[in-house]
Amino acid sequence: MAILSEHVESYLADLRPPRARVMAEMEEFATREGVPIVQWETGRMLAALAGSLDARVLEVGTAIGYSALHMAEALRQGSIVTLERDPGRVAQATDYLRRAGVADRVQIVDGDAKETIPGVEGPFDLLFLDATKGEYRDYLELAEPKLTDRALLVVDNLLMSGEVAGGEGGFWPAETVEAGRAFNEALLRSEHWRGAVLAVGDGVGLASRVI
Numbered sequence: 471m472a473i474l475s476e477h478v479e480s481y482l483a484d485l486r487p488p489r490a491r492v493m494a495e496m497e498e499f500a501t502r503e504g505v506p507i508v509q510w511e512t513g514r515m516l517a518a519l520a521g522s523l524d525a526r527v528l529e530v531g532t533a534i535g536y537s538a539l540h541m542a543e544a545l546r547q548g549s550i551v552t553l554e555r556d557p558g559r560v561a562q563a564t565d566y567l568r569r570a571g572v573a574d575r576v577q578i579v580d581g582d583a584k585e586t587i588p589g590v591e592g593p594f595d596l597l598f599l600d601a602t603k604g605e606y607r608d609y610l611e612l613a614e615p616k617l618t619d620r621a622l623l624v625v626d627n628l629l630m631s632g633e634v635a636g637g638e639g640g641f642w643p644a645e646t647v648e649a650g651r652a653f654n655e656a657l658l659r660s661e662h663w664r665g666a667v668l669a670v671g672d673g674v675g676l677a678s679r680v681i
């Protein structure tokens with residue numbers, strides 16, 4: 471279920487410009503196979519942020535590399551380390567990113583992020599969380615020491631099809647919705663982050679560090 475009304479969703483979808491071949495292929499594959507990827511507007515927002523900072527990005531949750539491709543296309547000197555525990559997805563992302571011509575800017579780290587984050591080499595200017603929703607706090611705690619003082623935090627699915635607000639649906643498991651609510655409250659009350667939950671895509675948290 472979308473968080474915006476149908477006519478606004480459809481207006482935004484019609485505004486999207488044509489995508490290059492590999493990105494379009496990824497979207498078709500994700501729709502066909504039910505792979506959860508960010509909505510195009512979320513990808514574009516990530517691209518704008520990553521591009522403006524020419525960021526060193528840490529992404530938790532690669533899937534087939536769709537959000538990584540959005541960001542990679544916007545980078546010049548910047549780079550992406552992206553973490554994925556499903557070896558099949560790692561193989562698909564590796565292939566898509568190579569064919570899109572951005573493999574030199576993206577390192578995919580295979581394994582559970584809770585185990586791999588401590589070993590990745592920072593510092594990072596942008597942290598994007600998009601893996602297991604109930605583990606967001608763990609990823610953030612583990613990644614925080616690797617972030618620059620001016621780092622941005624971006625988090626996907628914080629509105630969970632509207633279900634965190636008590637909306638109808640039932641797509642998300644109850645404990646995931648509960649974890650989403652707890653994460654949103656902690657983010658907005660945090661002394662370490664200055665952020666908001668935005669009605670972009672499926673709800674995107676955007677925050678900067680309080681230094």
Ligand SMILES: C[S@@+](CC[C@H](N)C(=O)[O-])C[C@H]1O[C@@H](n2cnc3c(N)ncnc32)[C@H](O)[C@@H]1O
Pocket residue numbers: 506507508530531532533534535536537538553554555556559581582583584600601602605
């Ligand atoms: C929503 S998808 C990521 C979508 C991707 N960011 C995009 O928009 O193109 C979440 C991915 O996180 C992976 N994942 C879930 N928990 C993980 C963990 N603890 N460590 C590493 N990857 C994880 C899943 O296998 C899945 O491929």
